[in-house]
Amino acid sequence: MTKLLLSLHVLAAIIAIGPVTVAASMFPALTRRALAPAATERDHAGLRLLHRICRVYALLGITVPVFGLATAISLGVLGDAWLLTSIALTAIAAAMLGLLILPGQQRVLAGAAVAPRRLGMLTGVFNLLWATVVVLMIVRPGSTTGA
Numbered sequence: 127m128t129k130l131l132l133s134l135h136v137l138a139a140i141i142a143i144g145p146v147t148v149a150a151s152m153f154p155a156l157t158r159r160a161l162a163p164a165a166t167e168r169d170h171a172g173l174r175l176l177h178r179i180c181r182v183y184a185l186l187g188i189t190v191p192v193f194g195l196a197t198a199i200s201l202g203v204l205g206d207a208w209l210l211t212s213i214a215l216t217a218i219a220a221a222m223l224g225l226l227i228l229p230g231q232q233r234v235l236a237g238a239a240v241a242p243r244r245l246g247m248l249t250g251v252f253n254l255l256w257a258t259v260v261v262l263m264i265v266r267p268g269s270t271t272g273a
């Protein structure tokens with residue numbers, strides 16, 4: 127059972143967080159192009175598509191902590207420091223995505239004056255946060271259960 131839950135957890139992380147990482151990282155550069163005088167309708171269509179990928183896969187990404195918690199309960203490691211740290215970092219990353227990055231992209235699409243650099247910085251921090259969580263998941267510092 128634990129193996130199934132862990133497989134679903136890792137599968138969800140790959141399928142959901144991967145596309146968000148790529149699409150969110152491409153968004154600021156395309157914003158710069160879409161704001162330039164030579165911008166075309168294709169640039170704007172591209173921005174809408176990238177935002178849609180971020181939004182849809184962010185929702186799918188909710189399954190990552192769901193299967194993660196199920197795996198943790200099944201393994202009996204819910205109180206471990208590495209896991210509590212991961213949960214906190216995951217919560218911060220999710221809040222950044224939901225409260226800052228996605229609304230920032232929406233403001234770009236609505237034509238509001240935005241700084242692509244700020245959006246790029248937020249996305250970079252988001253990517254670093256979940257990359258840190260992956261390292262914690264694999265290294266599990268302080269864990270005495272398994273290698």
Ligand code: HEM
Pocket residue numbers: 132135136139143190191192193194195197198199201203209212213216256259260263264266272
């Ligand atoms: C609430 C958040 C999370 C919880 C409770 C959680 C829980 C867990 C647990 C219990 C394991 C099993 C570790 C073991 O084998 O002893 C695991 C493994 C793993 N998790 Fe998470 N996780 C969370 C978030 C994430 C996120 C955001 C990612 C990636 C973006 C992620 C990626 C992975 C990976 C790649 C593994 C496999 C590591 C390995 O077995 O070597 N997890 N997670």
